[in-house]
Every structure is written in structure tokens, then in C-alpha cells.
Amino acid sequence: MPVASLSSIETSSANKPPLEVLICAPRGFCAGVVRAIDAVEKALRIYGPPVYVRHEIVHNKYVVESLRRKGAIFVDELDEIPDTQAPVIFSAHGVPKSVPSEAVQRRFFAIDATCPLVTKVHREAEIHHKRGRHVVLIGHAGHPEVVGTMGQLPAGAITLIETVADVETLAPPADVELAYVTQTTLSVDDTAGVVAALQQRFPQIVSPHKQDICYATTNRQEAVKRVAPQVDAMIVVGSPNSSNSQRLREVAERAGCPISRLVLRAEDIDWSLFGNIRSLGLTAGASAPEVLVEEIIDAFAERYNVTVESVSTADESVFFPLPRELRDQAAE
The missing domain is CATH 3.40.1010.20 (4-hydroxy-3-methylbut-2-enyl diphosphate reductase, catalytic domain)
Structure with missing residues (x-):
């Protein structure tokens, strides 16, 4: 030629x-995604395939297919996993409390790869609930992160809203203090508009100490x-x-x-x-x-x-360590 x-x-x-x-x-x-992907790869390296992952570890088909080729098995729910001693990893988006409870009942070796910034929102929602507040969650219905956050509290203790129009029709329980949290991956500008509407209608609503959008x-x-x-x-x-x-x-x-x-x-x-x-x-x-x-x-x-x-426009140096189970094994 x-x-x-x-x-x-x-x-x-x-x-x-x-x-x-x-x-x-x-x-x-981001640091949370790096941590979640590293968790699957480290588990595969330490324990060998298969490693089960509930939901896509992160929302990217290329990444998921790459991990699948290495031996990761992705499932929608834990009931798809046979009785096993293989690691079972929860995705970066977080899970409802019912999921770790089911993993304990089935004696799975569960590893939680939830992004620490999502876990922060979970803890905020729990603290508000313990203090007697009704929690308003700003987020997108059906998104795994929203499902996980709502699943931290009993039914009826948290209300999901998406838009300013939802604020206008929001009917929280009477004579109960309100607080709000947000999904971590929202539009900053859109969320600011929803928060402003919440604060105008409910001036005493409790805000996060630091914004939840990551x-x-x-x-x-x-x-x-x-x-x-x-x-x-x-x-x-x-x-x-x-x-x-x-x-x-x-x-x-x-x-x-x-x-x-x-x-x-x-x-x-x-x-x-x-x-x-x-x-x-x-x-x-x-x-x-x-x-x-x-x-x-x-x-x-x-x-x-x-x-x-x-x-x-910014320098990023955020780092999140691997889940403890994998850090201990890596050290050994």
C-alpha cells in the first residue's frame, strides 16, 4: 500500500x-464516581468474579459494559441474586433502608458504594425527621438517588417536589415544622427558584447547613x-x-x-x-x-x-476513600 x-x-x-x-x-x-467504580474493580481484584452490583454502579453505559466484561453482574433488585458469598455492591446513587436490611437477612457480603455526598443528604433527612420535621425533597421522581433518599424515612414523612408549581400545591401536615433537602445532581438555577418559592411560602422552613447539590x-x-x-x-x-x-x-x-x-x-x-x-x-x-x-x-x-x-472555572481535589470493607482487605 x-x-x-x-x-x-x-x-x-x-x-x-x-x-x-x-x-x-x-x-x-467526580470523586463519588471514581470511588464507586474503584469499589467494583477492587472487589473483583480481591475476591474474583462474580461481583454483584445493584443497579448501574454509575449512569454510564460504557462504564457498566466495561465492568460487566470484567465479571460484574448488574441486577435491578437483590431477589435476582442467588444465595452467594460473593460481594454485593450498592450503587453510588444510594439505596432505601430496606435494601441493606434485605442484604442482612440474606447474609450477603454487602458493600455500600453510595457517594458520601448522597449519604450526607440521607443523614440530614433522618435528623430532620427525628426532630419532628416534615421533610420536603427537591428532586426528579423515579431517579435512583431520589428513591434512596425517600427510602430513609417512613412512608408519609417526606414529600417529593420537582418544580415551583409543585410548591404552590404542596400541602404539608398542619402544625409541623418543615425542612428541605435536595437531590445532589440538580440544575443549580432551577433549584434556586424552587427553594426561593419554598422560602416565600414557608418562611420558617429549615435549610441545609450547606447546599445539597454537590x-x-x-x-x-x-x-x-x-x-x-x-x-x-x-x-x-x-x-x-x-x-x-x-x-x-x-x-x-x-x-x-x-x-x-x-x-x-x-x-x-x-x-x-x-x-x-x-x-x-x-x-x-x-x-x-x-x-x-x-x-x-x-x-x-x-x-x-x-x-x-x-x-x-475551578480546581477539584476532592477524594473519597473506598468503602471500609475494601480498604481493610486492600491493606492486608
Whole structure:
């Protein structure tokens, strides 16, 4: 096969339209996601396959399939797991109290990979309940994190709301003090509006000591707000069922970006949308690995003469240690 000459490569490059890629920083994996994935991989390394995982360890198909190839078995509920001495890991999103209770009854070797920032919300809700308060949870119905948080308290002790309109129709128990907590992966701006409506209608409602939306969600949204007004299009790398990734796409859209799309990986790009752009913003949800960001840059480089510039709005140095069961084993 003849080798292309340098001059032909240069001509090919010269024929490509220019594209400036502004890549958001921070992006991609957060400390809670790293901890959860490491927990599965460490368990596989220590105990060997299979390792059972209740729900997707994080919301990213690429990550889940990678762990499945290594021997992880993902289930929706514990009743799908046979009697076993293999590790059973709870996902980063957290679980209702009924799940660890069932694991104890079945004598499973359970490892809780819930993100510590989600656990913080669980503890807040429990403290409010013990102090006689009715808890209002701001979040998205059906999301695993919301299911887990609501499952920390008895039925009727917590009410889920999603929007400002929900605040208007909220009917909490009479003569009971109120407190609110939030899902960790919400839109910062949307949540601020819901909180403002809550505080206006219920001035005595108790707020979290520190906001529940996690640092990673906040930082990634701030970076998108900086980049989105400067580019013709924005791609968010992430899975459709990833709440924080969906919020990044919405943030880009609201910040004035004409084209804002959530893409799992390069093969999912609809190239008809990107034919005439001269600038592209690129970020990744907190459960999306950097390899998928690089894959998308490479795909654009095949069609454009790409230059890449990083736009940073925060430095992240947060680290969460592995669950204790795995730390002890790793030390041995």
C-alpha cells in the first residue's frame, strides 16, 4: 500500500474547515464516581468474579459494559441474586433502608458504594425527621438517588417536589415544622427558584447547613455557563439516564448555545447538526470517562482542522476513600 506523502497530508488538512474546540474544566468523573467504580474493580481484584452490583454502579453505559466484561453482574433488585458469598455492591446513587436490611437477612457480603455526598443528604433527612420535621425533597421522581433518599424515612414523612408549581400545591401536615433537602445532581438555577418559592411560602422552613447539590454538579454547570455563549454548538458526553449530564445540556441551552446535544460516544453524533459550525464546546457529565471525550475530539478532527483550548472555572481535589470493607482487605 503506498504511503501518503507529507504534501498530500498537508493538503488534506488544509481542505478541512477550521474548528475551535473549547473544552470545559472541570468535566467528567467526580470523586463519588471514581470511588464507586474503584469499589467494583477492587472487589473483583480481591475476591474474583462474580461481583454483584445493584443497579448501574454509575449512569454510564460504557462504564457498566466495561465492568460487566470484567465479571460484574448488574441486577435491578437483590431477589435476582442467588444465595452467594460473593460481594454485593450498592450503587453510588444510594439505596432505601430496606435494601441493606434485605442484604442482612440474606447474609450477603454487602458493600455500600453510595457517594458520601448522597449519604450526607440521607443523614440530614433522618435528623430532620427525628426532630419532628416534615421533610420536603427537591428532586426528579423515579431517579435512583431520589428513591434512596425517600427510602430513609417512613412512608408519609417526606414529600417529593420537582418544580415551583409543585410548591404552590404542596400541602404539608398542619402544625409541623418543615425542612428541605435536595437531590445532589440538580440544575443549580432551577433549584434556586424552587427553594426561593419554598422560602416565600414557608418562611420558617429549615435549610441545609450547606447546599445539597454537590460540588461536581455545581462546578461542571459553571464551566458550561462560561463556554456555552462563546460557541456555535455544545456537546455533553454522558448517558441519557444521567441526571447531571442532562442538566449540563439544559444549562448550555439556557446560556444561549444554538445547538446543545447529549451524546454517549462519537458514533452517536448526528453530523447533520454540526456541518457549518466554527466553534464547539465540549464537556462531560460526572459519570462519563475521559476516553469518550477524547474519542469525540478525534471524530471531529477527522472532519475539521481542530484546535483545542481548555476553559477552567475551578480546581477539584476532592477524594473519597473506598468503602471500609475494601480498604481493610486492600491493606492486608
